[in-house]
Amino acid sequence: MIKLIPPDPKYKLSFLEGLQEFQQEERSTELELEDLEKNFQSFVKKQRNRSKGEDLPEGFVPETIYWLMDNDDYVGRVVIRHKMTEILLREGGHIGYAIRPSKRKKGYGKNILKLALEEAKKLGLKKVLLTCNENNIGSKKIIESNGGVFQDRVFLSAEKPYKLRYWIDLT
Numbered sequence: 001m002i003k004l005i006p007p008d009p010k011y012k013l014s015f016l017e018g019l020q021e022f023q024q025e026e027r028s029t030e031l032e033l034e035d036l037e038k039n040f041q042s043f044v045k046k047q048r049n050r051s052k053g054e055d056l057p058e059g060f061v062p063e064t065i066y067w068l069m070d071n072d073d074y075v076g077r078v079v080i081r082h083k084m085t086e087i088l089l090r091e092g093g094h095i096g097y098a099i100r101p102s103k104r105k106k107g108y109g110k111n112i113l114k115l116a117l118e119e120a121k122k123l124g125l126k127k128v129l130l131t132c133n134e135n136n137i138g139s140k141k142i143i144e145s146n147g148g149v150f151q152d153r154v155f156l157s158a159e160k161p162y163k164l165r166y167w168i169d170l171t
């Protein structure tokens with residue numbers, strides 16, 4: 001059975017295995033495996049505090065982080081940002097997700113967004129912005145299959161792919 005849960009120290013081993021997979025594809029930059037192994041409890045607490053507007057990196061808005069679990073296996077993570085900044089409106093949107101490499105192309109991506117939309121509604125958001133790089137076929141399909149209404153295609157810089165912006169109405 002799959003479900004979203006707030007970060008939980010109980011799943012340390014599975015989370016760290018997933019993190020190692022992300023690091024192998026050079027995705028997770030802010031987390032050091034060695035530090036985490038030693039201080040997992042405190043890491044989890046800080047991740048959870050972000051939804052209260054505490055322990056946020058510089059410039060971050062309050063955000064709620066969930067882990068997607070399939071029974072006891074850590075599958076991926078999703079973050080719901082409580083409000084928008086100019087940069088988030090242009091690039092990041094309200095919801096960001098990642099499925100660990102070994103679990104991709106099995107439908108978890110579509111499900112993580114579906115479940116996150118239910119949580120976003122509970123947080124009181126009325127409509128959410130979803131963005132993805134134009135060349136990210138998987139993410140584009142995930143957004144469109146969850147009812148994303150295409151807004152536009154944004155030019156960011158010559159080095160970056162175009163960003164696609166979609167809105168999903170939660171009312």
Ligand SMILES: CC(C)(COP(=O)(O)OP(=O)(O)OC[C@H]1O[C@@H](n2cnc3c(N)ncnc32)[C@H](O)[C@@H]1OP(=O)(O)O)[C@@H](O)C(=O)NCCC(=O)NCCS
Pocket residue numbers: 096097098099100103104105106107108109110111131132133136137138139141142145
């Ligand atoms: C993008 C990502 C979340 C997709 O997760 P996933 O679990 O593989 O997604 P799903 O299995 O639900 O696949 C959704 C659809 O996209 C397709 N798809 C997934 N990855 C794909 C890829 N790399 N290339 C082409 N199609 C892909 C699937 O086949 C499926 O197609 P279908 O609707 O025709 O069946 C995952 O690759 C990931 O975490 N990438 C890194 C982080 C990232 O890009 N996050 C999104 C930022 S906007």
